[in-house]
Amino acid sequence: MTVLQTSHLTKRFGNVDVLTGVDLDVGEGEIVGFIGPNGAGKSTTIRILLGILKASGGEAKIFGQDVWRDAVDIHKRIAYVPGDVNLWPNLTGGQVIDYLIRLRGQTVDQDRKQRLMDRFQLDPTKKSRTYSKGNRQKVALVAAFSADCDLYILDEPTSGLDPLMERMFQELVLEKRAEGKSVLLSSHILSEVEKLCDRIAIIRDGAVIESGTMSDLRHLTxxxxxxxxxxxxxxxxxxxxxxxxxxxxxxxxxxxxxxxxxxxxxxxxxxxxxxxxxxxxxxxxxxxxxxxxxxxx
Known part of the structure; x- marks a missing residue:
């Protein structure tokens, strides 16, 4: 079953074509890596998938629903972690996590949240303004993995984490796949993508130029x-x-x-x-x- 799919997705800002034809799909229980250099179109694609930007052309669907028209319904079943997390400065980390989960209309599973905070060694009682970049990432990751979601869209999610926490993140992603959840992972850490992903899509100049498993792509190397x-x-x-x-x-x-x-x-x-x-x-x-x-x- 296909959870996420784009077809000939395009985006133009004025006279500039940022996306020229992105064909991407993520199956149920699958981890797909989405890689490319800065300016290739990864973030623009993700913003369209999240319903933040409207595509200029083509089609993008999640759970068979249009990402722009049905964004509210889709967001109840997805979790998103950006590479640079901004939090409400006067809320504690624990309050932010609870708030983000409730935004989806879900009840907070306190036991699950506590287990994740323990694994990420996060102190939830501190104000968000006191957190380092790595701790802000931890808050977003705990909120994402604490929620009951079917698709995780992760854009440079381990930015600022130390190697031990990166390994913890990788374990959690694999656990989600084992539960039948789907993940779209955009990362500059190529070893991470290679280790975690079932398939890889490479974007260049606004279009996906290669996709497949590592075995499929090795003929190019x-x-x-x-x-x-x-x-x-x-x-x-x-x-x-x-x-x-x-x-x-x-x-x-x-x-x-x-x-x-x-x-x-x-x-x-x-x-x-x-x-x-x-x-x-x-x-x-x-x-x-x-x-x-x-x-x-």
Whole structure:
């Protein structure tokens, strides 16, 4: 079942096209990563999904309902955490959490809220104006995960958190997926996206240019190899070999999938004594799309 879906979504501000065709979907019980550089259109897409902005064209639906026309009903079933949380300065953290949950028309589950505050090591008695950025993020995360929601839209949610709290966040996201909940996660922490997400969508210049599982997308990336051989290694002349480095002991380089067979044959002929292969990471994929051409392929 599809929980969130956009089709040919566009947004124009004056003469500037910010979104030129965003096709995105999130299934029930699925975590989808939404990545791209600043200015690519991630935040604009999320604001349209939240009913804050009206799309210029295309379609966006959550739970089969129009995100603009049915925003009030949709918001009863979703939770949103931005990357920069602003709170009411004179309310305590606990009061803010209760208020945000009640805005959805839900009763606060005090036991669930307390467990989450304990896990995030949040003191709910302090005024919001005294909180650091990390603690403000904790308030928003506790409020989101305390609510009974079917979809979580998270936009750089771990901004300001220390590594221990980032790990706690990741555990909670996986717990929500196990409960059949859905998550759209926008993050610059590529290792986090790679670890958590079932599928990934990459946005560039206002359009989703690639989407799929990591396995689906690995064909766009390069395999990292480290090789030691008996004889000098001579690889075939190819445009598919990159970042060649010769060390005192061996060779390390990257290779495109379509020339990997020829490279492996050359390695075998040189009398391989050691070979290490690392699959491409999400960061490799991301940089492949966005790195400035330095003339090295």
């Amino acid at each position: 390069r395999t990292h190899l480290y090789v030691e051989t008996d004889a000098p290694l001579v690889l075939p002349q190819s445009d598919g070999i990159y970042e060649w480095t010769e060390t005192d002991w061996g060779y390390q380089f990257q290779v495109d999938r379509d020339v990997l067979s020829d490279v492996m044959q050359a390695i075998g002929q040189a009398g391989v004594t050691k070979i290490e292969s690392a699959p491409p990471t999400l960061e490799d994929l991301f940089m492949r799309h966005y790195e400035v051409d330095r003339g090295d392929g």
